[in-house]
Amino acid sequence: MIIGVPQEIKTHEYRVALTPWGARALTRAGHKVLVQAGAGAGSGMPDEDYAAGGAAIVTGAEELWQRAEMILKVKEPQPVEVQRARPGQVLFTYFHFAADRELTLGLRDSGAHCFAYETLEVDGHLPLLTPMSEVAGRMAVQEGARFLERPFGGSGVLLSGLPGVEPGQVLILGGGTVGTNAAWIAAGMGARVTILDIDLERLRHLEEVMPDNVTTVYSTEEAIEERLDRTDLLIGAVLIPGARTPRLVRREHLSRMRPGSVIVDVAVDQGGCVETCRPTTHEEPTFVVDGVVHYCVANMPGAVARTSTFGLTNATLPWILRLAALGPKRAVEGDPALRTAANILGGHITHPAVAAAFDLPAEAPEEAAAALA
Ligand SMILES: NC(=O)c1ccc[n+]([C@@H]2O[C@H](COP(=O)([O-])OP(=O)(O)OC[C@H]3O[C@@H](n4cnc5c(N)ncnc54)[C@H](O)[C@@H]3O)[C@@H](O)[C@H]2O)c1
Known part of the structure; x- marks a missing residue:
């Protein structure tokens, strides 16, 4: 051919x-x-x-x-x-x-004849979507850390902390491919990481394989709300196949977060799990709502093109x-x-x-x- x-x-x-x-x-x-x-x-x-x-x-x-x-x-x-x-x-x-x-x-x-990578299915998995979710999950922490820096509009928190200074807190909504990859990177940096999911089997697996600075929590509205005031970086990584992403964080929740905290809503391509999320591009990746920096780039992997x-x-x-x-x-x-x-x-x-x-x-x-x- x-x-x-x-x-x-x-x-x-x-x-x-x-x-x-x-x-x-x-x-x-x-x-x-x-x-x-x-x-x-x-x-x-x-x-x-x-x-x-x-x-x-x-x-x-x-x-x-x-x-x-x-x-x-x-x-x-x-x-x-x-x-x-x-x-x-x-x-x-x-x-x-x-x-x-x-x-x-x-x-x-x-x-x-159009054959789509995104619908190719093997044993219930979508193997041609996975690598891009791995990239986006890993990148979410890298971009989040960058936009937490003061010159980029962030609160000035270093995720790793220092001897004598507490590390930053990362809250990850969804523990699938994006969420797991984000958690590995954030944990490796030394941040305190919490992953929320509604799939108990998934949470059990994560509990077993993740290091000690990662905690798993069953995802409910209350569980999210009560953690927002301590969250420096929130990563949206929820997916309900075939449906619009549920809005787990609403606008009224943003005032609970410290000014300059960062939301990276990776799920933006399915509508986003934060109400205030709207798609952005690599040219202008962020915008600020109620003091919280939003990063909502719909094609994150394009920026790390070689990998x-x-x-x-x-x-x-x-x-x-x-x-x-x-x-x-x-x-x-x-x-x-x-x-x-x-x-x-x-x-x-x-x-x-x-x-x-x-x-x-x-x-x-x-x-x-x-x-x-
Ligand atoms: N922006 C980008 O460049 C980019 C790149 C790749 C993937 N994505 C998107 O990222 C999102 C996540 O993709 P994925 O591959 O990790 O999906 P996935 O199916 O592997 O994981 C999604 C997880 O969300 C969980 N979930 C469902 N409802 C929940 C709730 N109410 N609270 C908490 N967790 C809940 C599921 O149980 C599942 O574990 C998708 O929307 C995908 O399209 C975006």
Whole structure:
């Protein structure tokens, strides 16, 4: 198969869908890899490294989209890319279709086959979402610590404390992938960490594996409220799959927090677990409400592009290899995990949640695949 890797064009997106090592693995498997010139630059991966891995460097995005039978990306296709997609072409990327009607209809009408990283499911897990949650969780503490610094508008608390000075307090709402990764980093810095969750099994597991400066607490409104006056950094990491994030911290709660305390609401992409949260960008990551600094960047991993690109390719490469070997029809018919990734096939929406989001008809992926050549 001819596999194309364009440069990402969304503002402040520095990741790329494939590392040079990934390009080598694909060429070794007999595929032809086309990489747009400069596609890896934002992740510190120069064209020469891709060429050394057997990829051909293509100058323009237009030519790459025309020649490639499968396009690998990171972010959802932007309007100009939707126009480039053509019938029978396979697109493998994060789409988040349910959030964007225009994108859904544009790609349905393009006749391309859209396989989404975010819905690929194995044993109830979403393995292509996990690495980005790991990055965001780890980064949440790094960014929180930065914005606690006085010059950035923070209260001037050093999370580790000092000999003779108490460490900072970190409150984490949600002990899933983001919350666990945040807790590891905050605990490693020496902060006092509390994780709240409603899943008792999860809390049991965390209690066993976390160091002594991490406490687990069952999540209730009262449990959150009574801790806010001691919280220097609050991290929002709650997820209820398929639903809007519950608003666990309301505006009236903010006055309980010390001025300059910081909220990093990682769950902003699902609406956020803090009422006053609204999406921000890396250009202007924070805003202040009632004296509390809010960091609500919706694509946190884009800022640590190099690490994120490695993390993403580690997770996607086995599936890219499988999809390229099978092609879209056999992938849907014979591979249950790739079938869960199929969101649109040749003009038909094949993921029930995407169809439901816009009140459109859904076709079973197997049926849509049966009609493919
Ligand atoms: N901003 C970004 O750049 C970025 C990057 C990656 C992930 N995310 C988002 O971060 C969020 C968390 O992702 P994840 O991978 O950790 O999800 P996850 O499913 O692994 O964890 C979510 C946890 O929230 C818990 N939870 C549910 N209701 C709760 C409540 N009322 N109180 C406390 N905990 C509760 C669940 O039991 C679960 O353990 C998601 O919204 C995800 O989309 C954002």
